[in-house]
Each structure stands twice: as C-alpha cells, then as structure tokens.
Amino acid sequence: MDRIVECVPNYSTGRDPGLLERIAGCFRGKEGVKLLDYTSDVDHNRSVVTVVGEPLSIKKAVLESVKVALDSIDMRQHTGAHPRMGAVDVIPFIPIKGVSVEEAIALSREVGQAVGELGIPVYLYEKSATRPDRENLANIRKGQFEGLKEKMAKEGWESDFGPKSPHETFGAVVIGARMPLVAFNVNLGTSDIKVADEIARKVRHIGGGLRFVKAMGVSLTERKQVQVSMNLTDFSKTSIYSALENVRFEARRYGVSVVGTEIVGLVPLKALSDSLEYYMGLENFSADQILETRLME
Amino acid sequence: MDRIVECVPNYSTGRDPGLLERIAGCFRGKEGVKLLDYTSDVDHNRSVVTVVGEPLSIKKAVLESVKVALDSIDMRQHTGAHPRMGAVDVIPFIPIKGVSVEEAIALSREVGQAVGELGIPVYLYEKSATRPDRENLANIRKGQFEGLKEKMAKEGWESDFGPKSPHETFGAVVIGARMPLVAFNVNLGTSDIKVADEIARKVRHIGGGLRFVKAMGVSLTERKQVQVSMNLTDFSKTSIYSALENVRFEARRYGVSVVGTEIVGLVPLKALSDSLEYYMGLENFSADQILETRLME
Numbered sequence: 001m002d003r004i005v006e007c008v009p010n011y012s013t014g015r016d017p018g019l020l021e022r023i024a025g026c027f028r029g030k031e032g033v034k035l036l037d038y039t040s041d042v043d044h045n046r047s048v049v050t051v052v053g054e055p056l057s058i059k060k061a062v063l064e065s066v067k068v069a070l071d072s073i074d075m076r077q078h079t080g081a082h083p084r085m086g087a088v089d090v091i092p093f094i095p096i097k098g099v100s101v102e103e104a105i106a107l108s109r110e111v112g113q114a115v116g117e118l119g120i121p122v123y124l125y126e127k128s129a130t131r132p133d134r135e136n137l138a139n140i141r142k143g144q145f146e147g148l149k150e151k152m153a154k155e156g157w158e159s160d161f162g163p164k165s166p167h168e169t170f171g172a173v174v175i176g177a178r179m180p181l182v183a184f185n186v187n188l189g190t191s192d193i194k195v196a197d198e199i200a201r202k203v204r205h206i207g208g209g210l211r212f213v214k215a216m217g218v219s220l221t222e223r224k225q226v227q228v229s230m231n232l233t234d235f236s237k238t239s240i241y242s243a244l245e246n247v248r249f250e251a252r253r254y255g256v257s258v259v260g261t262e263i264v265g266l267v268p269l270k271a272l273s274d275s276l277e278y279y280m281g282l283e284n285f286s287a288d289q290i291l292e293t294r295l296m297e
Numbered sequence: 298m299d300r301i302v303e304c305v306p307n308y309s310t311g312r313d314p315g316l317l318e319r320i321a322g323c324f325r326g327k328e329g330v331k332l333l334d335y336t337s338d339v340d341h342n343r344s345v346v347t348v349v350g351e352p353l354s355i356k357k358a359v360l361e362s363v364k365v366a367l368d369s370i371d372m373r374q375h376t377g378a379h380p381r382m383g384a385v386d387v388i389p390f391i392p393i394k395g396v397s398v399e400e401a402i403a404l405s406r407e408v409g410q411a412v413g414e415l416g417i418p419v420y421l422y423e424k425s426a427t428r429p430d431r432e433n434l435a436n437i438r439k440g441q442f443e444g445l446k447e448k449m450a451k452e453g454w455e456s457d458f459g460p461k462s463p464h465e466t467f468g469a470v471v472i473g474a475r476m477p478l479v480a481f482n483v484n485l486g487t488s489d490i491k492v493a494d495e496i497a498r499k500v501r502h503i504g505g506g507l508r509f510v511k512a513m514g515v516s517l518t519e520r521k522q523v524q525v526s527m528n529l530t531d532f533s534k535t536s537i538y539s540a541l542e543n544v545r546f547e548a549r550r551y552g553v554s555v556v557g558t559e560i561v562g563l564v565p566l567k568a569l570s571d572s573l574e575y576y577m578g579l580e581n582f583s584a585d586q587i588l589e590t591r592l593m594e
Binding site: 001004006034036052096097180187240241244258259260261262263265266267268269272273275276279280281282283284285289290291292293294295 | 298301303331333349393394477484537538541555556557558559560562563564565566569570572573576577578579580581582586587588589590591592
C-alpha cells in the first residue's frame, strides 16, 4: 500500500460481543483494509477499533460500520462511564504514510458528508475543525447525548454536515483528522512524586513547555520511582528526543537522573527514526532504507 | 508474511539485458516473493538480484533462476573484473524475520542439494560451511572458474553437493546462510586520513577491536573530512551503537569529534531499534510497537 491512513472509530457499545463482531466484520478481510485491534470496555460501554489501510477502502468500511451502529444502537438506552454523544461517538483519521494532513482532512470531510446523508449530524474536530471552539473533542461533546438537542439549537453549534437536530437513536458523531499520538514515559531515579509533577509542569505546553506535549507525574510504587508520563500530539513538530532531553535537563536541577524510558502502544516509524537520527548524528537517512519498509510497498 | 528470508544471488552476466530480465522474471510477481532490486555491472560482467520472501517460495524462485543461468551462460566464454567461479557465483540466504540462522542454514542446504542434482557442484560457505576454511567466500573462490578443475581434484576441496568435478559450462556455485551486512560510516572533524586509518585499525576485528566489524579509513575530499567506513557483519552481536561509540572514544585521543554518521543501503529494523533503545534508554520496547511492522503481518 502506497497510501495509508489509520482510523480509530469509537462505538457506544461495550456489552454486546455479537454487535462488536458485526462492527469488526465491516473491516475484517476487506481489500485495502487491515484490522489491527478492537476492544470493548464494559464499564465505559464503549468499543474502539484500530484499522489501517488505503483511504478509499477505509472510507467504505467505516461507513458500513456506521450503518451497523445506526441499525443496532439506541443511545436513549445507553449508559456508561465514558462521555459520549453518538452511537458512533468519534471517528479520527490519522495520516500514516503517503498521505498529507490535508488529504486526511479531505477524507474526514467526505466521510462526514456521507454520514450526514444518512440523517446523522456531524461535527468536524481537530485539524478538520471549521471553527476554533470545535478543535477540542471534549468541548464538542460537553452536554453529551442527553444535552445534544438543546446544544444544537444554540447559535454556533449547528452541525457541519447532516441535519440540524440530533438523530433520535444515534445522536451525533464527531469526525476529523488528527496526528498520531505517541505515548512516551520517562522514569526518574527518585520516588519523590513532587519532582515528576514539577518537571511535567515545565515540559508541557500549558506550562510554557513544548508545543505538542501533554504531561503529568505518575508514581511507580513497586519500582520506587516516579515517571513523567507524556502524550506527544504531533511528533512531526515536537520530537520524542526533544521531550526526553527537556525532561533530562529539568531533572538535573533536582540532582535526579533519567533511568529509563518507555513507549506505550503503537508508534509510527518516522517518530523513531527522527530520534535515532538525532542521537546517532545520522545524515541523509531515509525510512526507505529500512528493509522492512520495502516489504510493505 | 510471518517468515522472511532475503536472498542476494550473484549471476555471471552483466552485458545481456535480455538475460537479466529472464533472471529477474524468475522472482517477479511470484507468490510469497518480493523482488527488491536487480542491477548489472558491465565491467564486472555480473548481476546482483535482491529478493525477500517466504523461505519455500524463495527456494523455488532461486532454483528456477539457476536453471536459466545453466541454460544461458557459458563460463568458458566469460570475462570480467570481478572474481567468479560459476554461472551463478554465490547464493547467500539471510534470515530477516521469524527465521533463525539454523533455519537459513537448513534452507541453504536444501537449495544446495537441489542444485547438486542439476549436475552442478556446490560449496557451502559462511554459517553453512562444513569446514572452517570454507567460511570465507574468497578462500573458496580462489583460482576462479579457470582453476576449478585442478582445485576440486585436491584433497579437502571436494564439493558439499553435486558432482566431484566442475560443470563444463556452469562451473560451481557457493551457497550459504549469512547475517545481513550493515554498511555504517562515521565522519570525523578532520581531513587527516591517518586519523581515520588509525581508528579503523583499532575498532576492527583483525586489529583487536569488535568481533563483527570490518573497517577502513576513507578521505571525503570535497567535505574536507575523513571517514571510518565499516561493515558490521553480524549486528545482532556487534551493535551499530557499539561501533559508533568505539570510534568516538578512539577519536578523542586525537582531539577529533564525530561530526556525522551514515547508513548505506538497506538496514534491518532490528539493527536500528537496538541502537535507539541504547541511546534513549528504552525499556521493554518491541518492534511490534512500530505501526509499520503491523502492516506487514
């Protein structure tokens, strides 16, 4: 596959394995689509599918899954610990390979239009947002399914696609393009949580730190260490090595060392090769030189 | 593909594009086989094919190419700058993914037996060698095609498979399993070639340095720098970072810094992730966490 997007749709069902299988079936074994993972959370009453593939194939498969949710989920009966406003709650598109952010935005708009034509209101978020107060998912979802009718009637909250009031059983869905998240943790040679908290405060964006870093301190009780736990929300602009070196020099003022690091979950190759180039002083390195990337072509 | 070997067969033809296409055709579009590259050198009168795939599919394709060479190349008419002893001169098998060295050795022996049954003498080399003086390709090939009849009659030089004297038109072929080579260069902040030569001498195996490093000094005239140019012959035992750090500390005695590094050609992901783990202090990192590797499964 030359062009790959990732899609991580969230469905408001977590207690019905049969329905989850029908949703997963929209992605499984389809040409140009690779189902990487799907999981349910019973407390959240929510399922998350992780899928990658060619933009058009992904579009077809995700629309099929929206129809399954439309036919099977009644949000009026839905309870769960996780905030939600629709039977499919959010559909992020993430550019992975050979796809620009602009193309991912265009894809999200095409899917949004098609979902709108099913009679479901659509809000565009993140990079696809049509206004600044729609960039943040939590902001759009505030009030949840139960408050949706009232919210949509307010000025400034008309949908981007589809009807101007909620679908009776589905609610509404949030769709958009975003960059891949990288979950990156740095372990420190101290058990003092205040040190991790202070460093987290300095390196994260809201504290005056790096533009695309969210961070918090975490105690690793068994290891008797603390951790600066970070989310890098755009690794193409804020690199992993940059986050690490910022934590390292902040830690120095407490006489504390970095004792280890951790990447949680999936990470795009580019995020790693970028840091490898930095630490090794690599010149003119291209991901095409990695044997495994040649096998994917 | 769960199990991947690389194969880099060398053919004694470099001036016949039609024949090269017929050889490449043995690999192109075959189930379980991916043709990565093929090139000819007119001076060497030699072609090199780079192919990856499932062991059994690779075996079938490479045997087909041996038959094409057997039918088309007459070594009695062959001249070229590169040493050679057969129409297919050498067939290395390199374990890439989900394949152990032992399995690559077994594969090389199976191919060797099948080639032997075509009436072609086979010598096993590198990890597949049946005796220490056959590990080194140059040692087996010494005397070349022209000296083969005499060499094979000598004690200690009977073939591992096939007839005990050369094939009249084909000669003989060398087959075996070896680790992937990593070509890794370190640029130094000096134009004094003696510094690069001295460092190369210290870091390479024959000089008392790292077990799987070959190294030499090279002048980068335009850049007014010198380079320690290295081949890592088993990166699973001698890591890239280890080669780099050895060059760095040797350079220190000349007051010289490392100003850049370079990886030439293809490199297996594991060779890179190993160095990334070292420089970033990554714990419990697995190549399965790289999004792109999940796309290959």
